[in-house]
Amino acid sequence: MQVFDVVVIGGGPGGYVAAIRSAQLGLSTACIDETTGKDGKLSLGGTCLNVGCIPSKALLDSSENFEKLHDLKVHGISVEGVKLDVAQMIARKDQIVSKLTGGISMLFKKNGITALHARGTLLRREGETWVVKAGDAEIGAKNVILATGSSPRHLPFAAVDNRKIMDNVGALDMPAVPERLGVIGAGVIGLELGSVWRRLGSHVTVLEAMPDFLAAADEAVAKEAKRQFKLQGLDIHLGVNIESVDASGEGVTIRYQEGGEAKTLDVDKLIVSVGRVPNTGGLGAETVGLELDARGFIKADHFRTNLPGVWAVGDVIGGAMLAHKAEDEGVAVAEIIAGQAGHVNYETIPWVIYTSPEIAWVGETEQALKARGVEYRAGRFPFAANGRALGHNDSRGFIKVLADAKSDRILGVHMIGPNVSEILAEAVTVMEFGGSSEDLARTMHAHPTLSEVLKEAALAVEKRAIHA
Ligand code: FAD
Ligand code: NAI
Secondary structure (H helix, E strand, O other), X not given: OOEEEEEEEOOOHHXXXXXXXXXXXXXXXXXXXXXXXXXXXXXXXXXXHHHOHHHHHHHHXXXXXHHHHHHHHHHOOOOOOOOOOHHHHHXXXXXXXXXXXXXXXXXXXXXXXXXXXXXXXXXXXXXXXXXXXXOOEEEEEEEEEEOOXXXXXXXXXXXXXXXXEEOHHXXXXXXXXXXXXXXXXXXXXXXXXHHHHHHOOOEEEEEOOOOOOXXXXXXXXXXXXXXXXXXXXXXXXXXXXXXXXXXOOOOEEEEEEEOOEEEEEEEOEEEEOOOEEEOOOOOOHHHHOOOEOOOOOEOOEOOEOXXXXXXXXXXXXXXXXXXXXXXXXXXXHHHHHOOOOOOOOHHHOOEEEOOOOEEEEEEOOHHHHHHHOOOEEEEEEEHHHOHHHHHHOOOOOEEEEEEEOOOOEEEEEEEEEOOHHHHHHHHHHHHHOOOEHXXXXXXOOOOOOOOHHHHHHHHHHOOOXXXX
């Protein structure tokens, strides 16, 4: 039996990054993943590359281009005879996916990592070595990293066939634009994929159980987002209770309660995006005594599970279900295994929702600071007063900087507006260095750029924004 220093189960952002970092640190490494791509071969990259971050952003860009064509008149450009080729749009998305998943296979080769296309299961411990089943083969591991990720949570009364009732997999692969599209869950996937198909012409109705819209975001940002999405024609219903979903006819009929009233929604297709569940089935958790929490996530303390030599990272240990969080955990766990001080700063996780306008934040929201009784100062600046945003013909939204009232240390930065997914990185870096609003305010920003809105918001903390 071949024995590796590290065997990673799961080749998503947590797993493949852990494998590469392990190899960089001189550890012999194998990575087992069971994903089969559209070409029938191993497709590394996990949810993120195959059916998550990357394909959704590809379709968001395609659909944004399509929608922008209607705004070109203001630039003095008129476009006629616009046609939509959904098959080409999906093919472009697939090409991007296969380019990136193939890229990870190449990185594995470059780093001498053994890739195994199989399901990985923990079998038993023999002395200091774990025996891991990879399909029909058995391999040995001094350390096992579990990075098996997550899968869409399904509702018991809405069987997903990825044809009429879809999770993220089907919603990223629709062959045509449905006339009426229903979405259950106004979370990140519901808003991003709902936006894609709305821009392409669907009438999109979103049904959300919670009474508050985007409760995790800063309240002012969530309020502005809801207003903008409504203007775009996204039909969002909050505080609903779904009672039944019937797909036996031509389309799908959803019966639900809203404000004590029984309502019915008829759509052609339905996306169910109500969160994700950890992938632990098939891992051998029960046989080897791997501890899970009440919601099925692997219990881990600094990535250490209850089993010696078995580590876990990414979606499967819970917390923020984000690719970059999984990646940073992958780096940290490899460094810890190699005897270094691997560390992840959970205080500065960037959050981005790739709608239009984009939503992005880092750190605490204003409502969270109030609830904790923290004394803070807030500075806010609108994109409407920014020359570059006006040039772009997109001056929606604002940036808000929250800083500690005494130390001026930045506690949170909240953004809604054009390209804020890119501007956010600056705020994350300043927070990572424990920076103050004055640090940001005194940093020179290129003119004209959208990033000047962040500088002005920092200046506004001391009520000295120049252009307001
Ligand atoms: P995963 O990416 O889920 O990878 C786990 C891998 O392990 C999978 O390939 C799985 O098949 C494999 N596996 C599981 N069990 C076994 C086993 N027993 N044997 C072998 N292989 C196994 N996050 C962002 O940060 N930004 C985004 O823009 C973003 N967009 C998203 C859009 C959508 C539609 C979705 C669904 C998710 C999105 N996410 C985004 C979330 C992101 O995809 C996840 O947080 C990330 O992929 C988690 O990485 P991971 O390595 O923990 O798990
Ligand atoms: P989510 O947790 O973001 O949203 C799920 C929504 O569904 C919540 O608002 C919830 O209240 C609602 N809901 C739950 N049960 C319901 C019910 N029975 N009826 C109506 N509404 C119900 O989960 P989502 O959108 O499925 O995304 C999964 C994960 O993927 C997220 O946690 C996110 O971290 C990640 N992701 C990240 C992206 C990004 O970073 N841009 C993009 C897409 C996904």
